[in-house]
Amino acid sequence: MATIDSLFVTKVYRAEITGAKGERLLHELETACLSIAEDDTAGQRWCAKNGYPGYTSYASLDDLPWRIPVFADLAKALDSHVAAFAKEVDFDLGGRKLVLDSLWINILPPGGIHTSHIHPHSVVSGTYYVTVPDGAGALKLEDPRLGFMMAAPPRRAKAKPESRPFVYLAPSPGTVILWESWLRHEVPINEAETNRISVSFNYAWR
Numbered sequence: 001m002a003t004i005d006s007l008f009v010t011k012v013y014r015a016e017i018t019g020a021k022g023e024r025l026l027h028e029l030e031t032a033c034l035s036i037a038e039d040d041t042a043g044q045r046w047c048a049k050n051g052y053p054g055y056t057s058y059a060s061l062d063d064l065p066w067r068i069p070v071f072a073d074l075a076k077a078l079d080s081h082v083a084a085f086a087k088e089v090d091f092d093l094g095g096r097k098l099v100l101d102s103l104w105i106n107i108l109p110p111g112g113i114h115t116s117h118i119h120p121h122s123v124v125s126g127t128y129y130v131t132v133p134d135g136a137g138a139l140k141l142e143d144p145r146l147g148f149m150m151a152a153p154p155r156r157a158k159a160k161p162e163s164r165p166f167v168y169l170a171p172s173p174g175t176v177i178l179w180e181s182w183l184r185h186e187v188p189i190n191e192a193e194t195n196r197i198s199v200s201f202n203y204a205w206r
Contacts, residue, residue: 006162010144013085013178014169017077017128022174025077028070029130033105033197036061036068053112054195055105062102074128074199075100078176082124082203085178091123093205098123101204108136108196114187116142122202126178129171130199133192138168139177142184 017025036057037043043060046052050059057064064071082098091098101122108114119125127139143165161167168188169177179185181202190196 009162010180010183011085011089012141012169012183013081013088013126013176015081015176016172017174017176021077025070025074026130026173029074029128029199030197032068032070033107033130033199036064036105037107053114054109055107057105058102058200062104064103064105065100071103071199075103075201078126078128078201081176081178082126085124089180096206098203099206101202103199103201106196106198106200108187108190108198110190110193110195112196113189116140116184116186118184119181119202121204122181123205124178124203125181126176126201127171128199128201129173129175129177129197131195131197132171132173132175133194133196135192136190136196137188137192138170140186140188141167141169141179142186144183
């Protein structure tokens with residue numbers, strides 16, 4: 001009798017921050033993100049120079065929890081989710097901790113995309129979704145083995161999610177998605193008529 005084991009599993013964590021706390025975070029973060037994007041001339045210059053659609057504070061303001069209270073509130077909520085994810089993937093932290101290393105705003109306009117990438121120099125990465133209009137697109141995750149599949153045939157159209165080369169996760173406002181930082185991902189084109197607003201972050205092992 002044959003058995004099949006699922007080995008070397010890639011885990012992705014999803015949670016929803018709901019209730020009164022979640023509603024307050026969404027409202028205050030949307031206001032803060034839009035205000036910062038309007039005032040952050042350094043970030044605007046970086047986006048223009050690097051051909052980044054819309055706005056990101058990645059290169060100008062990635063320490064927002066130390067600047068603005070609502071981002072500190074978000075960071076506190078994220079800490080517990082990252083701790084739960086670390087436990088699920090059996091990290092042995094050896095007395096050290098996973099700590100928030102950077103946190104930044106993303107505002108993706110209609111027609112904007114964020115091409116495939118990873119997050120070097122961190123352990124856990126993720127995104128909290130603030131505004132997700134209809135058509136804004138899902139988070140696209142790539143099978144990390146894809147480059148080694150050389151002569152493999154394609155997968156069936158109705159393949160199980162764990163067998164597909166790409167998986168799309170559709171978030172809602174208040175969704176938190178976490179993954180290990182080496183996992184390649186991208187944001188497909190925003191086909192909505194309004195901006196998609198999110199807050200991304202990295203956790204380092206210290």
